[in-house]
Amino acid sequence: MKLYNSMSRTKEEFNALNGNKVGMYACGITAYDLCHIGHARSCVVFDVLLRYLRFKSYELTFVRNFTDIDDKIIKRAKEVGMKPSELAEKFISEFYVDMDKLNILRADIEPKCTEHIPEMIELVNQLIAKNHAYATPSGDVYYRVRSFSEYGKLSGRNIEELQSGARIEPGDEKEDPLDFALWKAAKPDEPQWDSPWGKGRPGWHLECSAMSGKYLDQPFDIHGGGQDLTFPHHENEIAQTEAATGKPMARFWVHNGFVQINAEKMSKSLGNFFTIRDILEKFHPEVLRYFLLTMHYRSPLNFSFEAMEEAEKGVRRIYATLAQIKLELERSKWSNMELPDEMITEYQGYRAQWALSMEDDLNTAAALGHIFGAMRLAGRIAEDKQLKKSQGAKNLWALLLEDMTRWAQVLGVFEREPSEFLQELRSSRAMRKDIDVDKVEALLTARQEARKAKDFDKADAVRAELSTLGVEVKDTPNGADWDVG
RNA sequence: GGCGGCAUCGCCAAGUGGUAAGGCAGAGGCCUGCAAAGCCUUUAUCCCCAGUUCGAAUCUGGGUGCCGCCUCCA
Numbered sequence: 001m002k003l004y005n006s007m008s009r010t011k012e013e014f015n016a017l018n019g020n021k022v023g024m025y026a027c028g029i030t031a032y033d034l035c036h037i038g039h040a041r042s043c044v045v046f047d048v049l050l051r052y053l054r055f056k057s058y059e060l061t062f063v064r065n066f067t068d069i070d071d072k073i074i075k076r077a078k079e080v081g082m083k084p085s086e087l088a089e090k091f092i093s094e095f096y097v098d099m100d101k102l103n104i105l106r107a108d109i110e111p112k113c114t115e116h117i118p119e120m121i122e123l124v125n126q127l128i129a130k131n132h133a134y135a136t137p138s139g140d141v142y143y144r145v146r147s148f149s150e151y152g153k154l155s156g157r158n159i160e161e162l163q164s165g166a167r168i169e170p171g172d173e174k175e176d177p178l179d180f181a182l183w184k185a186a187k188p189d190e191p192q193w194d195s196p197w198g199k200g201r202p203g204w205h206l207e208c209s210a211m212s213g214k215y216l217d218q219p220f221d222i223h224g225g226g227q228d229l230t231f232p233h234h235e236n237e238i239a240q241t242e243a244a245t246g247k248p249m250a251r252f253w254v255h256n257g258f259v260q261i262n263a264e265k266m267s268k269s270l271g272n273f274f275t276i277r278d279i280l281e282k283f284h285p286e287v288l289r290y291f292l293l294t295m296h297y298r299s300p301l302n303f304s305f306e307a308m309e310e311a312e313k314g315v316r317r318i319y320a321t322l323a324q325i326k327l328e329l330e331r332s333k334w335s336n337m338e339l340p341d342e343m344i345t346e347y348q349g350y351r352a353q354w355a356l357s358m359e360d361d362l363n364t365a366a367a368l369g370h371i372f373g374a375m376r377l378a379g380r381i382a383e384d385k386q387l388k389k390s391q392g393a394k395n396l397w398a399l400l401l402e403d404m405t406r407w408a409q410v411l412g413v414f415e416r417e418p419s420e421f422l423q424e425l426r427s428s429r430a431m432r433k434d435i436d437v438d439k440v441e442a443l444l445t446a447r448q449e450a451r452k453a454k455d456f457d458k459a460d461a462v463r464a465e466l467s468t469l470g471v472e473v474k475d476t477p478n479g480a481d482w483d484v485g
Numbered sequence: 486g487g488c489g490g491c492a493u494c495g496c497c498a499a500g501u502g503g504u505a506a507g508g509c510a511g512a513g514g515c516c517u518g519c520a521a522a523g524c525c526u527u528u529a530u531c532c533c534c535a536g537u538u539c540g541a542a543u544c545u546g547g548g549u550g551c552c553g554c555c556u557c558c559a
Binding site: 009026027028029030035036037038039040041042043045070071072155156157158160161162204225226227228229230231232233255256257258259260263264265267268294295296298299300302306307309310311313314317320321324353357363365366367368369370371372373376379380381382383384451454456459460463472473474475476481482483485 | 487488489490491496497498499500506507508509510515516517518519520521522523524525551552553554555556557558559
């Protein structure tokens with residue numbers, strides 16, 4: 001497959017160096033608050049990458065860390081009167097709640113920063129020994145950025161450009177404004193660990209170098225994260241790891257694009273901030289996951305509730321078609337008729353295009369387009385009175401369901417039993433629109449009785465009433481059904 | 486100021502040299518007691534200008550507009 005490598009700024013052919021073993025590391029969350037849509041996107045993107053690599057039979061080891069100690073955690077813990085470790089634990093468990101709903105698979109290894117202090121200290125020791133780092137009298141340790149000649153290679157910056165923007169805070173003991181902290185001397189009332197430089201705690205960038213180094217062979221295959229982590233976080237990881245080991249850190253650097261609100265960056269300061277929970281109050285989690293896959297992972301993605309409603313319709317349509325096909329397949333007798341060759345060819349086209357799309361830098365948006373194509377074809381066959389009873393239709397539908405299982409497994413959507421999912425989706429929509437389900441059922445029964453008596457005026461009146469409630473009635477061969485309009 | 490990205494139908498969105506996927510919305514039709522759902526048909530020459538090429542949404546140069554990073558951030 002082709003994968004865009006931020007380091008080379010091109011799509012490159014991805015292959016594993018070590019047989020079919022692949023090591024992947026993604027920067028996880030800092031556990032100080034609930035996850036927002038941006039986290040959801042990043043996690044979905046790397047979840048699909050992980051699923052796809054496994055689908056392609058790579059033997060993948062995926063590491064995703066938790067930052068469970070840093071400035072933000074300490075600050076928030078003070079605000080709410082918790083210990084930083086308690087706060088981090090709380091938000092790590094909240095993370096799992098959200099991610100499970102979004103059908104994000106667990107990483108193989110989910111290391112926590114505070115459980116890897118010795119590894120980090122060891123890494124700092126190596127850097128000091130190689131003159132890439134220095135301790136200050138107060139017990140801070142800084143990375144000597146100018147000692148690493150390749151600094152800036154990932155983010156495409158050079159030292160001089162960075163120099164102009166860098167500042168020294170009062171009281172800093174840095175040799176150079178560009179230097180960044182590897183180890184921070186302890187402050188009173190803050191979590192601290194013993195180290196050769198006195199009590200203190202690790203800097204943020206250090207943990208990813210230490211933990212990826214511990215769990216993955218270097219260079220490992222894929223390092224992922226949000227676009228904003230490119231600089232300085234990933235740049236600093238590279239500086240740390242490569243200066244210490246003398247080996248490249250990772251072969252592919254993969255960055256997902258940002259979620260935006262009204263074409264602007266989502267941030268707390270702008271007040272345009274949505275947590276995953278905010279969304280799931282109104283929408284089924286699978287709708288969110290689907291929505292996140294309708295755009296290429298490197299593009300900025302504009303979030304809105306209107307866009308979510310559209311996504312919801314898309315998901316519903318796929319499942320509705322699947323449900324219809326499953327129903328059709330219950331037929332016991334099939335004619336000997338085969339499908340026209342053009343239909344077979346068309347179907348094979350969607351199938352092939354799906355694979356090509358995924359091969360091309362994980363183009364889930366295009367892949368979904370081809371799934372729609374396949375669904376439309378399936379529906380077209382079901383519309384044809386002759387074809388729908390044919391052996392040919394049966395074979396194609398069975399093949400489609402089989403393919404769909406694979407597609408769903410990779411994308412992490414459309415995995416559910418269609419009828420069950422449609423029920424859940426309807427409940428979710430009914431809740432969002434404040435629809436009283438019991439009342440709807442009662443009206444529906446009344447309408448059915450009227451219809452049985454051929455009292456269509458009354459039946460239509462009831463339907464009109466349902467319509468004002470926001471409910472649309474569907475008459476099917478198996479009775480009346482309803483959905484949120 | 487430096488670095489980078491983006492601009493495709495009413496909206497969302499694929500498409501990196503060979504003649505514009507798909508979704509949502511709209512229109513007409515089939516189906517239906519009437520509807521809904523579904524299916525069929527239908528709606529673009531790709532921000533502007535110049536250039537390269539037999540051929541460009543796709544490459545080059547210039548312009549305009551928007552966004553991101555450079556400070557914690559998925």
